[in-house]
Amino acid sequence: MFFSPKAQENLWKAIQNSLTSEFVEEFLQALLNLMKIMFVINHEYRENIKKFDGRYQFCSEDGQVTMAAVFSDGRMKVLEKMIDHPHITITFRDGQTLLNFMISPRQDILGSMLRHDVRTKGNLNYLYKFGYMAKKLQLMMPQL
Numbered sequence: 001m002f003f004s005p006k007a008q009e010n011l012w013k014a015i016q017n018s019l020t021s022e023f024v025e026e027f028l029q030a031l032l033n034l035m036k037i038m039f040v041i042n043h044e045y046r047e048n049i050k051k052f053d054g055r056y057q058f059c060s061e062d063g064q065v066t067m068a069a070v071f072s073d074g075r076m077k078v079l080e081k082m083i084d085h086p087h088i089t090i091t092f093r094d095g096q097t098l099l100n101f102m103i104s105p106r107q108d109i110l111g112s113m114l115r116h117d118v119r120t121k122g123n124l125n126y127l128y129k130f131g132y133m134a135k136k137l138q139l140m141m142p143q144l
Helices: 005-041 043-049 095-103 109-114 124-140
Strands: 054-060 066-072 075-079 088-092 118-122
Touching (some): 005 066, 005 124, 054 095, 088 095, 088 124, 118 124
Parallel strands (some): 054 088
Antiparallel strands (some): 066 075
């Protein structure tokens, strides 16, 4: 079976996007699980979720990345699915955009929204709360 050069290029792009999205979802899941572990082992960090309920949905427009974080009763759950009634849904243009945002030293949600890299639906205060917890986690990590 022979494919035209354009079809081959499209196939390679699809494979690359799939691999990128899978890597990004694994990276996001690892970050959320690290956050979950730190809530358990670090009393000071756990104070961030004391008396806090929040339902976060992270996803990509292409549907390749779907991850949720649910905070309730001083605990955190990480789910690899769409959840009902999130307080905020953060939709990234694609997996690469999500990765670029997460590894950026200065996450600029407003700039990302203005560039149409990110869309949000829900209460933005939840996004700022999550950003604060993620930044605090980053500052707790030993510098290599």
